[in-house]
Amino acid sequence: MDSKTIYSRIIEWIDSRIGFTKTILRPAPEHAMHPFYWIGGLAVIALTMQGLTGIFMLLYYVPNTDQAYSSTVYIMKSVPLGLLVETLHLYTAYAMILLAFAHMMRNFFASVHKMPRELMWLVGMIMGFVVLSFGLTGYLLPWTVVSKSATDVAIGMLNVLPMQIGNIVKFLAAGSGSDAAELDRFLTVHTVLLPVALLSLLAVKLYMFEVHGSPEPAAGVKYPARNLPWFPNVFLYLTMLGAVFVAVMLAVSALFPLVLPPEFSPQAAATYVSQPDWYFLWMYQILKFAPMEGSGIYYALGGITLFMVLLTLLPFYDRGIERNPASRPLFVTIGVIMVAELAALTIWGYLTPGQVIPGVQAAVVTGGVAVMALLLSWIIFRLRRRTRTRSAGGGSRI
Numbered sequence: 001m002d003s004k005t006i007y008s009r010i011i012e013w014i015d016s017r018i019g020f021t022k023t024i025l026r027p028a029p030e031h032a033m034h035p036f037y038w039i040g041g042l043a044v045i046a047l048t049m050q051g052l053t054g055i056f057m058l059l060y061y062v063p064n065t066d067q068a069y070s071s072t073v074y075i076m077k078s079v080p081l082g083l084l085v086e087t088l089h090l091y092t093a094y095a096m097i098l099l100a101f102a103h104m105m106r107n108f109f110a111s112v113h114k115m116p117r118e119l120m121w122l123v124g125m126i127m128g129f130v131v132l133s134f135g136l137t138g139y140l141l142p143w144t145v146v147s148k149s150a151t152d153v154a155i156g157m158l159n160v161l162p163m164q165i166g167n168i169v170k171f172l173a174a175g176s177g178s179d180a181a182e183l184d185r186f187l188t189v190h191t192v193l194l195p196v197a198l199l200s201l202l203a204v205k206l207y208m209f210e211v212h213g214s215p216e217p218a219a220g221v222k223y224p225a226r227n228l229p230w231f232p233n234v235f236l237y238l239t240m241l242g243a244v245f246v247a248v249m250l251a252v253s254a255l256f257p258l259v260l261p262p263e264f265s266p267q268a269a270a271t272y273v274s275q276p277d278w279y280f281l282w283m284y285q286i287l288k289f290a291p292m293e294g295s296g297i298y299y300a301l302g303g304i305t306l307f308m309v310l311l312t313l314l315p316f317y318d319r320g321i322e323r324n325p326a327s328r329p330l331f332v333t334i335g336v337i338m339v340a341e342l343a344a345l346t347i348w349g350y351l352t353p354g355q356v357i358p359g360v361q362a363a364v365v366t367g368g369v370a371v372m373a374l375l376l377s378w379i380i381f382r383l384r385r386r387t388r389t390r391s392a393g394g395g396s397r398i
Contacts, residue, residue, distance in 0.1 A: 011232050020231035024210060027227035028234045032214045038241055039103040040124075043131075044202065045242045046096035049249065050134075053089035054191065061141070063187045065179045068143035069263040076260065084250075087258040092249055093135055097279050100131045108314070108335050111323035112215040118315035120212070123205045125312045130198045132279060137190035139277055140183065148264035149274040151186075153284065160297050216323075273354035282342050285349035289362040326384055333377040340373040341366065 015021050031037075060079055062071040075082040104124065107113060113121035140151040158170050173189075175181030228234060262268050276284050283304055286292060292300040318331060325332050348365065 015231060020235065021229065023230065025230040025234075026210055026213055027229050029214055029216075030226045030228055031217055033228065033233075033237055035241060036106055037214065038238060039099055039106055041238055042241070042245050043096050043099035043103060045245055046092045046099060046249075047198070049092040049246065050089060050096065051195070053085050053092070056085050057089065058191065063141075063183060065143060065183055068141065068183060072142045073260065076258070083257050084253055087253040087256070088249060090258055091253050093138060094279075095249065097131055097135055100128050104128060105335065105339060109325050109332060110215070111318070111325075111328065111331075113315040113318070114321070114323060115315075115319075117208070117212055117215065120205060120208045121315050122312065123201055123208070127198060127201045127205065130194055130201065134190065134194050134198070135277060135279055137186045137194065140186045141190065142260065143183065143264050144261040145264045145268040145272050146261040149269050149272055150276045151182075153274045153276050154280065155182075157287070157301070160301055275349070275353050278346060278350065281349035282345035285345045285352075285357070288349070288352070288355065289357050289359060291359045291362070293356065326381075329377070329381050332381075333374060336377045337370050337373040340369050344369045 057075055060071055060075045060082075062068060072086070076086050077083070079085075107121065107124070136151070136154060139147045141147070155170065155174055158166050158173070160166075170177070173185065175185040275281065286300050286304065287297060289296075289300070320328075322328055344365070
């Protein structure tokens with residue numbers, strides 16, 4: 001009697017027809033079958049949902065300043081499932097940004113940027129900047145007072161650049177400067193240039209991932225060394241994880257549908273406090289500090305740029321072989337402070353729209369957050385070290 005199960009027969013039949021096991025996709029180590037290892041994969045699924053919902057909306061969207069808002073309202077109110085699609089597009093955009101940040105921080109703490117994956121980190125950081133550009137350009141397209149005012153804030157930040165460079169960058173970003181040219185340029189960048197750039201970078205990163213494989217666990221962490229075939233194990237795991245993600249996004253979109261702000265007009269904008277969307281609030285909050293007003297903005301943007309550059313070049317100065325977070329207190333503490341500051345600045349910016357923050361208050365809050373994060377990290381490392389010492393002492397008495 002044939003001992004093969006119905007499941008194995010189905011798998012063999014699919015593989016014999018499609019040839020999944022004949023692809024270049026390498027097996028995955030057993031320890032990689034964990035959601036934290038697939039945060040980047042979930043971001044790709046969010047990108048796919050962005051593409052599908054975006055194509056649907058482009059069938060009805062009219063890209064001019066007179067009809068951009070009304071065509072968006074038409075999609076939401078008159079097109080079957082239009083409100084769900086609009087909401088899903090927005091929420092998956094937010095999810096993609098959050099997942100990209102979580103993926104970066106997970107890799108930061110797990111030290112997967114080290115040799116031979118330095119270039120993977122660089123490509124991933126560039127992909128992160130492209131994802132933020134997606135959010136910036138797509139936010140303008142509904143032409144609401146909120147999105148247009150926020151975009152004007154972002155474009156206005158380019159004025160701090162030297163005149164020759166600033167004019168070129170502003171032309172590339174917003175065209176000739178008219179509202180119509182700005183909307184047309186943002187739509188082109190959002191629907192053509194950025195997708196091509198992101199998909200190209202994704203192909204490069206996936207190629208390098210297949211060459212190097214999943215990173216080994218951090219030193220000192222023991223996992224079984226067994227590898228699992230890409231099909232059916234990894235394929236089914238990622239399919240189930242993706243299905244859960246899609247289900248959650250659909251449920252959230254159905255339960256909390258998008259409420260469109262009023263249409264942009266100079267009169268409406270005059271009554272609205274301009275702020276960028278939440279993923280740029282941390283940066284805008286820094287620019288609202290009183291010492292950063294006037295010429296201080298050059299120091300603020302210079303510091304933010306330096307921070308971005310240092311984060312991007314991380315593999316080239318964090319070159320030690322140690323990858324276990326428990327043995328890397330300096331970089332782990334820096335990461336904890338970074339996450340705490342970004343979260344605090346974002347929440348603070350949301351709670352203080354349009355307010356200039358006095359210098360003393362800015363120093364107290366940002367410094368206090370850094371000190372609390374430092375103390376938290378120190379306490380965790382102290383407790384961990386004490387636990388390991390007791391374990392070693394107990395083991396020696398046996």
